[in-house]
Amino acid sequence: MKNGILKQLSWFVGIMLSQVLVFNNIELFSYLNPYVYPIFVLSLNAKTSRGGLLFWGFISGFIVDLFEDTGGIHSFATTLIGFLRPRLLRIVATQGGEEFDNLLLTGMGIRKFVTYGLISLWVHHFALYLLDGLSLRSIGSLIIASSLNAVFSFLVILLAVLFITTKKAKR
Template identity: 40%
Template sequence: MSSFRFIHLVQFVVLMALQILLMRNLVLFDTGFCFVYIGFILFLPIDIDKVLLLVLAFITGITIDLFYDTAGVHAAATVLVGYLRPFMLKLLTPRDGYETSDNASLTSMGWRWFLTYGIVLLLVHHFTLFFLELNGFKLIGFTLAKIIASTFFTGAVLVIFQMLFFARRVRGFR
């Protein structure tokens, strides 16, 4: 097993354990929920095969559904993020293009790029998740507040996670 695959396997296990054991019970003011497991999909390499990405997204989401007893809503939201991720990456392609070894991470792509990429995909994930959970558009004001608070809470935790555990690299200076 190559070190690349091992690193992503460890990342999957760590993010799943964090989500299931810690983040499940961490809620800010009954509004902000933290879903760090989505970081696994966000941090995958840029050039990953699209079918593999969707399979990994489904496995990630269904794993959370098994522990949260949520009948597929996490899987649906995560697969949607996996589906939209290549389009978002194409939209945010730098002028020089991506390098084949690039990961979608703060340390390799920079703050502005990562925050744009992360916030948009987190908003899509949380919007899908909360409205599927509600099974409609009732309580839209409270649900929108949950989406916004959860997006920024999850985004902040993922940025902290990256700053603590990812190697320090600046794009162009490897």
């Protein structure tokens, strides 16, 4: 139990540091910026309570906000997916996700992980862009920008997850 919490915390710190130090500096075509940190909330243990999901969602978004100087847009978006996660998970899972070993590629299989991850990330990015330029973007450009960026973020997450899990399998 204690080991689990420690593992979760180090996973959290690792994801946050890589987001703040590495991924925030990637700017493809000058406007695609990968946000990989939502994967922490999305991949939290299926037994995590809904209050816990809200808490971790808010905290992870808040930390990114502090470093990106963006007020509260990231905390808004991650709290939203923390709240909606049980519903998002229900799209692909029948028993609230408890039938999977973990909520990543290895536990869910490629098709379910892609569906779950892409939809969740799109919700996250849409909320993010909505709050970022509320009065200044048209709804069309909002949808296009959030969709493109969500796909890009998901590809980065997929690569990172593949990298981590194959390394573990080799050991």
